[in-house]
Amino acid sequence: MHSVRWRPRTGTHLLVLDACVAGVVTAAYAALAGPGASDGLPRFSGLVWVGWLVAACVGVPLAVRRLWPLPALTVVLGATAAATLLDITRDPYVSTALVLYAVALLVPAGRAAAALVLTLAVSAASVVTGEAVVTPSGPWPEAVGTAAFVWLVTGAAWAAGRAVRERRARVARRDRRLAEEAQAEERLRIARELHDIVSHSLSVIVVKAAVANHVAEERPEETRDAIQAIERTGREALTEMRRALGVLRGDTAGQHTQNAGSAEMAPPPGLDDLPSLVRRAEQAGIRTRLHTRLTTGLPQGTALTVYRIVQEALTNVVKHAGDGTRCKVTITADSRGDVHIEVVDDGAGTTVVPDRAELGGGHGLVGMRERVMMYGGTLEAGPRPGGGFTVSARLPAEPAHGTAPGRRETTA
Numbered sequence: 001m002h003s004v005r006w007r008p009r010t011g012t013h014l015l016v017l018d019a020c021v022a023g024v025v026t027a028a029y030a031a032l033a034g035p036g037a038s039d040g041l042p043r044f045s046g047l048v049w050v051g052w053l054v055a056a057c058v059g060v061p062l063a064v065r066r067l068w069p070l071p072a073l074t075v076v077l078g079a080t081a082a083a084t085l086l087d088i089t090r091d092p093y094v095s096t097a098l099v100l101y102a103v104a105l106l107v108p109a110g111r112a113a114a115a116l117v118l119t120l121a122v123s124a125a126s127v128v129t130g131e132a133v134v135t136p137s138g139p140w141p142e143a144v145g146t147a148a149f150v151w152l153v154t155g156a157a158w159a160a161g162r163a164v165r166e167r168r169a170r171v172a173r174r175d176r177r178l179a180e181e182a183q184a185e186e187r188l189r190i191a192r193e194l195h196d197i198v199s200h201s202l203s204v205i206v207v208k209a210a211v212a213n214h215v216a217e218e219r220p221e222e223t224r225d226a227i228q229a230i231e232r233t234g235r236e237a238l239t240e241m242r243r244a245l246g247v248l249r250g251d252t253a254g255q256h257t258q259n260a261g262s263a264e265m266a267p268p269p270g271l272d273d274l275p276s277l278v279r280r281a282e283q284a285g286i287r288t289r290l291h292t293r294l295t296t297g298l299p300q301g302t303a304l305t306v307y308r309i310v311q312e313a314l315t316n317v318v319k320h321a322g323d324g325t326r327c328k329v330t331i332t333a334d335s336r337g338d339v340h341i342e343v344v345d346d347g348a349g350t351t352v353v354p355d356r357a358e359l360g361g362g363h364g365l366v367g368m369r370e371r372v373m374m375y376g377g378t379l380e381a382g383p384r385p386g387g388g389f390t391v392s393a394r395l396p397a398e399p400a401h402g403t404a405p406g407r408r409e410t411t412a
Contacts (some may be wrong), residue, residue: 014066015063015066015067018062018063018064018065018066019063021062021063021098022059022060022061022062022063023059024059025058025059025062025094025095026055026056026058026059026060027059028055028059029051029054029055029058029059029083029088029089030051030052030055030056032051032055032088032089033048033050033051033052033054033055033083033088050086051086051088054079054082054083054086054088055083055088057075057076057078057079057082058076058079058080058083058095059095061075061076061099062076062095062098062099065098065099065102066102066106069099069102069103069105069106069107070103070107070111070115072099072102073096073099073100073102073103073115073119076095076096076099077096077099077118077119077122077123078122080093080095080096080123080126081122081123081125081126084126084127084130085126085129085130087130092146092149092150092153093123093150093153093154094153096119096123096154097153097154097156097157098157100115100116100119100154100157100158100161101157101158101160101161102161103115103116103158103161104116104157104158104159104160104161104162104165105161105162105164105165106165109162112158112161112162116154116155116158119154119158120151120154120155123147123150123151123154124147124150124151127143127146127147127150128140128143128144128147131143131146188370192308192367192370192371193240193308194241195367197237197240197241198237198241201233201234201236201237201240202237204229204230204233204280204281204283204284204318205230205233205234207284207285207318208226208227208229208230208233208283208284209226209230211226211285212226212227212230229280229283229284233280233283236276236280240269268300268304269304269307270298270300270303270304270306270307271292271294271298271303271306271307271331273307274290274292274306274307274310274329274331275290277307277310277311277314278290278314278329280314281314281317281318281327284318285318285323285324285325286314286317286318286321286323286325286326286327286345287324287325287326287327288314288317288326288327288328288329289326289327289328289329290329290331291328291329291330291331292330292331292332293331293332293333294331294332294333294339296333296337298339302339302375302395305371305372305374305375305395306331306339306341306395308367308368308371309341309343309368309371309372309391309393310329310331310341310343312365312367312368313329313343313368313391314327314329314343316389316391317343317345317347317389320347320389321345321347321388321389322347325345325346325347325388326345326346327343327344327345327346328342328343328344328345329341329342329343330342330343330344333397336397337396337397338394338395338396338397339394339395339397340392340393340394341391341392341393341394341395342390342391342392342393343390343391343392344384344388344389344390344391345388345389346384346386346387346388347387347388347389365379365381365391368381368391368393372393372394372395375395375396376396377393377394377395377396378393378394379391379392379393379394380392380393
């Protein structure tokens with residue numbers, strides 16, 4: 001399993017904001033280090049440039065704290081400690097806290113923790129030394145209290161950075177997981193489509209090829225009919241394969257509009273394509289009758305599911321029921337709008353039913369069951385008591401978008 005690592009992205013607006021903050025902090029420190037300031041450099045009044053250099057080192061690195069967090073922290077921490085020891089100002093290390101936040105956010109955990117420890121040690125040493133030794137301004141307990149306050153500010157900034165980093169990492173892992181699940185579902189959907197296309201078409205082709213081989217010398221006219229059926233079935237399979245592979249390649253909506261007339265970009269099959277399935281089954285020697293009775297049109301997804309269920313059921317009939325089998329396909333909708341699909345055949349029960357009972361572990365019925373479960377429906381499949389096989393499915397009602405109401409009833 002691949003590990004998911006969050007990779008930070010720095011926006012231009014954040015860099016501009018950091019540059020503004022850097023300018024404000026630099027100007028504030030420069031003012032405090034100036035010759036007219038109340039604090040300033042009382043012992044080094046002739047070296048004002050030193051204070052300005054410290055001010056620049058405290059403020060300017062804030063502009064690049066998101067690009068080079070560790071170098072920025074090194075410069076800012078050293079300059080802030082120098083400002084404390086030179087009595088320019090004894091702020092609670094706000095600049096250091098800002099850079100430490102970026103370190104915790106952008107640097108790996110080990111180095112970020114080391115940076116925190118170093119910051120706490122340097123800040124405490126400089127505050128205590130500056131207030132109690134270099135330029136005494138209060139007793140030792142007050143210096144320790146100031147150091148504790150500095151620790152609180154810098155530690156809170158570091159903790160905030162780590163918290164944001166962990167939250168973003170969780171979001172990245174969740175997005176990656178959702179993307180992988182969506183990709184897996186799409187692969188499964190395409191696999192079902194390809195299985196239905198290949199399984200049905202090849203079953204018809206194999207049956208007709210066997211017929212052609214059997215009667216090639218005695219009845220050449222039937223051989224030609226079988227070859228023509230193989231050709232038609234192959235062309236139809238190629239068209240559906242191109243359409244499915246076009247989806248796999250990720251063809252855009254614009255390409256779909258541009259190539260709407262091409263076979264590979266035709267709309268997915270639906271109820272109007274069921275008669276062609278019946279004709280193919282009849283060409284394979286299955287006497288098939290289709291009856292549909294729907295009060296409204298079906299959404300495209302539901303219509304495709306109905307088509308694939310009927311296709312797979314007829315494929316099983318062609319494979320296992322034998323020549324001359326009678327099959328009835330019935331598609332109806334009840335008062336609630338639930339769609340019922342039933343495919344019943346009278347294939348020979350003594351030799352055929354045991355083989356077909358084993359289909360529960362194959363891909364055919366598994367694919368049908370998966371399609372039905374996507375809609376929260378039910379599927380029943382198994383041998384009939386008197387011989388033959390039954391596939392019965394129910395799809396719950398789904399709001400139809402863009403379908404015109406009206407009674408639809410066909411018989412083939």
